[in-house]
Amino acid sequence: MSNNIVIAAIVAGAVGLGAGYALFSGQAPKTVEKETVTVSSAPAGAGTLDEVRARGKLNCIINTGLAGFAAPDDKGNWTGFDVDFCKAVAAAVLGDATKVNYTTATGKTRFTKLAAGEGEILSRNTTWTFSRDVDLAQTFIGVNYYDGQGFMVPKSLGVKSAKDLDGASVCIQTGTTTELNLAEFFAGNNMKYNPVPIETNAEAQELYKSGRCDVYTTDASGLYATLMSFDNKDDHMVLPEVVSKEPLGPVVRHGDDQWADIVSWVLRAMMAAEEKGITSANVKDLAAKDNKDKEINRLLGKDPLQGISKLGLSPDWAVNVISQVGNYAESFERNLYPLTIQRGLNALSKDGGLHYIPPIK
Amino acid sequence: MSFLSNIWRNEKSREIIIQIFVLFCIGWFLSWLVMNVNANFKALGKDISFEFLFIPAGYDINQYLIDYNNRDSHLRAGIVGLLNTGLVAIFGIILATVMGVALGIIRLSKNWLASKLAYWYVEFTRNVPILLHILLWHGIIINTFPQTRQAINFGELTFLSNRGFYLPKPITESGIEFVYLCFVISLIFSVLFNKYAKRKQDLIGVQYPIFWINTAVIIILPSLAFLLSGLPLSFEIPVLKGFNFRGGLHMSPELAALTFALGIYTAAFIAEIVRAGILAIDKGQREAAESIGLKPSKVMNLVILPQARRVIIPPLTSQYLNLTKNSSLAIAIGYMDLVATLGGISLNQTGREMETMVIVMLIYLSVSLSISAFMNWYNSKVKLVGR
Numbered sequence: 206m207s208n209n210i211v212i213a214a215i216v217a218g219a220v221g222l223g224a225g226y227a228l229f230s231g232q233a234p235k236t237v238e239k240e241t242v243t244v245s246s247a248p249a250g251a252g253t254l255d256e257v258r259a260r261g262k263l264n265c266i267i268n269t270g271l272a273g274f275a276a277p278d279d280k281g282n283w284t285g286f287d288v289d290f291c292k293a294v295a296a297a298v299l300g301d302a303t304k305v306n307y308t309t310a311t312g313k314t315r316f317t318k319l320a321a322g323e324g325e326i327l328s329r330n331t332t333w334t335f336s337r338d339v340d341l342a343q344t345f346i347g348v349n350y351y352d353g354q355g356f357m358v359p360k361s362l363g364v365k366s367a368k369d370l371d372g373a374s375v376c377i378q379t380g381t382t383t384e385l386n387l388a389e390f391f392a393g394n395n396m397k398y399n400p401v402p403i404e405t406n407a408e409a410q411e412l413y414k415s416g417r418c419d420v421y422t423t424d425a426s427g428l429y430a431t432l433m434s435f436d437n438k439d440d441h442m443v444l445p446e447v448v449s450k451e452p453l454g455p456v457v458r459h460g461d462d463q464w465a466d467i468v469s470w471v472l473r474a475m476m477a478a479e480e481k482g483i484t485s486a487n488v489k490d491l492a493a494k495d496n497k498d499k500e501i502n503r504l505l506g507k508d509p510l511q512g513i514s515k516l517g518l519s520p521d522w523a524v525n526v527i528s529q530v531g532n533y534a535e536s537f538e539r540n541l542y543p544l545t546i547q548r549g550l551n552a553l554s555k556d557g558g559l560h561y562i563p564p565i566k
Numbered sequence: 567m568s569f570l571s572n573i574w575r576n577e578k579s580r581e582i583i584i585q586i587f588v589l590f591c592i593g594w595f596l597s598w599l600v601m602n603v604n605a606n607f608k609a610l611g612k613d614i615s616f617e618f619l620f621i622p623a624g625y626d627i628n629q630y631l632i633d634y635n636n637r638d639s640h641l642r643a644g645i646v647g648l649l650n651t652g653l654v655a656i657f658g659i660i661l662a663t664v665m666g667v668a669l670g671i672i673r674l675s676k677n678w679l680a681s682k683l684a685y686w687y688v689e690f691t692r693n694v695p696i697l698l699h700i701l702l703w704h705g706i707i708i709n710t711f712p713q714t715r716q717a718i719n720f721g722e723l724t725f726l727s728n729r730g731f732y733l734p735k736p737i738t739e740s741g742i743e744f745v746y747l748c749f750v751i752s753l754i755f756s757v758l759f760n761k762y763a764k765r766k767q768d769l770i771g772v773q774y775p776i777f778w779i780n781t782a783v784i785i786i787l788p789s790l791a792f793l794l795s796g797l798p799l800s801f802e803i804p805v806l807k808g809f810n811f812r813g814g815l816h817m818s819p820e821l822a823a824l825t826f827a828l829g830i831y832t833a834a835f836i837a838e839i840v841r842a843g844i845l846a847i848d849k850g851q852r853e854a855a856e857s858i859g860l861k862p863s864k865v866m867n868l869v870i871l872p873q874a875r876r877v878i879i880p881p882l883t884s885q886y887l888n889l890t891k892n893s894s895l896a897i898a899i900g901y902m903d904l905v906a907t908l909g910g911i912s913l914n915q916t917g918r919e920m921e922t923m924v925i926v927m928l929i930y931l932s933v934s935l936s937i938s939a940f941m942n943w944y945n946s947k948v949k950l951v952g953r
Contacts (some may be wrong), residue, residue, distance in 0.1 A: 418706050
C-alpha cells in the first residue's frame with residue numbers, strides 16, 4: 206500500500222511539473238514578462254530614463270569602500286571619483302546631483318546586481334574586458350580611468366622589481382581581473398607564487414599588514430589608496446612594474462541605447478569641459494554669454510545641439526553637471542590628488558594622456 | 567456521485583487525494599520557477615550554458631590535492647575546491663568528535679571543576695557564531711605566530727610561522743611495499759584475533775587483553791619489516807628559500823584556522839549530544855553494572871556507551887552535516903574551498919552565477935546525502951535488534 210502511495214505521489218508530481226511546463230512554456234512571454242517588471246523591475250529594453258525620472262532618484266552601484274573612488278567621508282556621505290560620476294549623471298538627468306541612491310557591491314556581486322536591476326549604472330572601478338562586455342551582456346560606456354595592476358611590498362623585503370618576487374605569498378582581492386593577470390605574469394616569467402585570495406580590500410590590507418603575504422596586488426590606483434590609509438606609509442613601496450592594462454569605466458546593461466548614450470556623453474561632457482576650460486566656477490558665466498568657441502555654446506545649450514531631445518535631456522544638462530560636480534579635472538584633483546596619484550595616462554590627449562574626446566557637434 | 571463522495575469519506579483514499587494534490591501544486595510551482603528564470607535570463611540577453619566548465623580557469627589555487635595549474639579547466643578547479651572542502655571537513659569531524667565525546671563525558675564527571683569547565687566551554691563556544699570563530703582563529707594564527715624568517719623552529723625540521731606550519735614530508739622509496747604488506751597483514755590479524763577472543767570469552771569466559779595485543783602487533787610487525795627492508799623512507803625537510811619555506815608538508819594558516827574553528831565549535835554541540843545520550847540511559851543500568859563489580863571505565867564502555875550510541879547517532883549526523891556545510895564560510899579567510907573556487911572566482915571570471923550556484927548546491931546536496939546515508943547505515947548496525 207505505501208509503495209502504491211509513493212508511486213502515485215511521484216506520478217502526481219511529474220504530472221504537475223508537466224502541466225506547469227505546458228502552461229508556462231505556451232504563454233511564457235506574456236505571463237513572465239509581467240512578473241519581470243513587478244518583481245525585479247529589471248527592464249530589458251528602453252525606458253531606463255523614464256524609470257529614473259519617475260522615481261526621482263538614480264540608483265548607482267559603487268565600491269564597498271576604496272579611498273579616492275568611493276568611500277564615506279566623516280559625515281557619512283559617499284565621496285570619490287566613481288561617486289562623482291553617479292552625481293554627474295543624476296545632475297544631467299534629474300537636474301540635481303544629490304538625487305542618488307548608492308548601493309555597494311563587492312567585486313563578485315557587482316555584475317549580478319547590475320543585471321538584476323539594483324542600479325542603472327555600475328560605477329565601481331570596473332575593468333573593461335571582452336568577456337564582460339560581450340558574454341555578460343553589458344555595455345561599457347567609456348574609460349574614465351586608465352589603470353594597471355601593480356604590486357606593493359614592505360621596503361624591508363629589499364625587493365626592487367616585480368621580477369624578484371619568485372616564491373612570494375601574494376594577497377589578491379578576489380573577484381577581479383587581478384587573479385588572471387597575476388597568474389599570467391608569474392607564469393610568463395617562470396616564477397612561482399602562493400596566492401592568498403581575499404574577498405574585500407579591507408581584509409586583504411589586514412592580511413598584508415600582518416605579514417601573511419609578502420606582496421599585495423591590485424590596480425595601481427587601489428594600491429595608492431591603500432597606502433594612504435597606512436600609519437607607516439614610508440615602510441611600504443609600490444613596485445615600478447605595471448603588469449596589465451586596466452581601463453576602468455562605468456557600465457550599464459545591454460539593451461537601452463538611449464540610456465547608454467546619456468551616460469557616455471555625461472562622461473565626455475566632463476572631459477570636454479576640462480578641454481575647453483569650463484569649470485564649476487565659470488560655467489554659469491560661460492553659459493550666459495555667446496562664446497567664440499561654438500563648441501562651448503553647444504555643450505552649454507546656448508546653441509542648439511542636434512539630437513539632444515532624442516536623449517531626453519534638457520539643453521542645460523551639461524551646465525548642471527559641471528556646476529554641481531565639476532569637470533573631469535576637478536573631480537580628479539578633488540578625489541585622487543590626495544592619494545598622490547598623478548594624471549599620467551589620465552591626462553587629456555592634448556596634455557599627453559589617453560583621453561581623446563569626440564567633438565560635441 | 568455517491569461513488570465520488572464515498573472516496574472522499576474513506577480516510578485512506580482521502581489522504582492519497584490530498585497528497586496527490588499537494589505534489590501537483592509543488593510540481594506546478596517548480597516548473598513556474600524554472601520557466602520564469604529562463605524567461606528573465608532571456609530578457610537580460612543571457613543564456614544558460616555549462617560550456618564554461620571546460621575552458622581554462624586561468625587562476626591559481628594555493629592548495630591542491632590533485633595536480634592543478636592555471637591552464638586547467640574550471641571543472642578541475644571546482645574539483646580541487648571540492649577536495650579542499652572534503653579535507654577540512656574530515657579534519658574538522660575528527661577533531662569535533664574526539665573533543666565532543668571527551669567533553670560530554672567530562673561534563674558528567676563528579677569532579678566539580680572539570681564539569682564546570684566543560685560547561686563553560688560549551689556555553690561560550692556554541693553561543694558565538696561560527697564565522698567569528700573562524701575569523702578569531704585566523705587572526706590568532708596570523709598575528710601571534712612569528713613571520714617566516716623568525717619561524718618557531720623545532721630542530722630545523724618543523725617550523726611554525728604565520729604563513730602556516732611546515733613539517734618534514736615522508737618520501738617513500740623502493741621496498742616500502744613490504745612494510746605496507748606487513749601492515750595489512752597485522753590489520754587482518756587483529757580483526758581475526760578480535761573474533762577469536764570474543765568467541766573464547768563467550769565459550770569459556772577467558773578475557774584476553776585484546777587492545778594491547780593488537781596495538782603491539784600493528785606497531786611491531788610493520789616496524790620490523792621497515793628495519794629489515796633497510797629503512798625505505800626519507801624525509802623532505804622544509805627549507806627557507808627566498809620569501810618562503812619550500813618543500814615539506816605545508817598546512818596553511820587558513821586550513822588550520824578553519825579546522826580549529828569548525829572542530830571546536832561543533833565539539834560543543836557534540837558534547838551536549840553525548841551528555842544527553844548518556845543521561846538517557848536509565849540509572850538502573852549503571853547501578854546494575856556497578857553491582858556486579860565492573861570498573862567505572864568498563865561500566866562506561868560496555869554498558870552505557872553502547873546503549874547511548876543509539877540516542878547519539880541521529881543528532882550527531884546532523885552535526886557532521888552542519889560542519890561540512892559551515893566549511894563554506896572558508897571564503898571569509900581565503901581558504902580555497904568549493905565555494906571560493908567554482909562558486910567564487912570561476913563565477914566571477916565567467917559571469918555564470920546561475921550555473922555555478924546550481925552546481926555548487928547540487929554538490930553540497932550530494933555530499934550531505936552521502937554523509938547521511940553512511941550514518942544511517944551505521945545507525946542500523948548499532949540499533950537495538952528487535953525481538
